[in-house]
Amino acid sequence: MTRTQFLAKEGVKGIGIGILILVFAFIFELEIVVFFALFFLIVWACIFRNPERYPAERSENVVLAPCDGKIIDIQYQGGYITIVVRIDWVNVGLIRAPYATQNIEIKTSHGLKTTFLSSSIIEAMNTKIHFSSDKFDLMVIPEFFKSSFYALTDAYAADRIGFCKLGTLQVTFKDSFLDARINPGDEIKGGETILGYVK
Known part of the structure; x- marks a missing residue:
């Protein structure tokens, strides 16, 4: 880390x-x-810059952005909310824990690293790295640089937990857990921007 x-x-x-x-x-x-x-x-x-970040608000109920980037979609399905973030060249590549969590598992499904194709083809073909925990799940789809999650068993909010430069990150919470306060098109900063609050 x-x-x-x-x-x-x-x-x-x-x-x-x-x-x-x-x-x-x-x-x-x-x-x-x-x-x-x-x-x-x-x-x-x-x-590969590694800036310090401080939450816009300090509270146990705050849920923070896991990375820098632009929110391109927010999906509500089956009792879950998934926030999809596009990480670009200019964004800091570090991934941070949006909330304190335990029981972390990391899995990788191998594929390619395609970049200049439609988002549906990229999502179908590219390598996917899954981060599962008791509070949230993350999935990273890298397109150029090697991406990874660090070997952890638990993490505090805003801890650095992985890296992705140029790709897509999806963070999923139970709908009963997160009161989201963001919208598609919002620019976010990992460990600083507030995604929402614990219900």
Whole structure:
């Protein structure tokens, strides 16, 4: 789990490679390579940034956004509410627990990583990573970068529990649990924006 580091652990390897290339190019005075290495390091640091987040409201009844992104759909079906969030390039990729939870199980259904196709094809073909717990369920459909949930047995609200950059996240609650206060089209920030309140 990542906590206060400037960079999420998923980006450490890329930063290390970029620094090695930069040092090599600097030693051998390869100015164009130095430029591109610096550019790569800046972009990579932005992609894998790991900011601290503080809830807009502190209360035991607050349910927080699990990630950065845009809400593209809210579905009510069979006594459950599912909030679908699009995570884009510019969004922070860390996934956070929307509420304190226990009895966590993580499963992966393997598939492809298709990006520039219709959302229905992506949902049918892509890898899916499932996070199940006693309070909520999450499903991530990554489209480019490797995504994962961290090996945890429990988590507090706003804890970092996984990573997804460029993809879709679905968070599901029992309808009897969540009084939702968000709408499709809303931009949210993980660990900060309030999705709603416990009923």
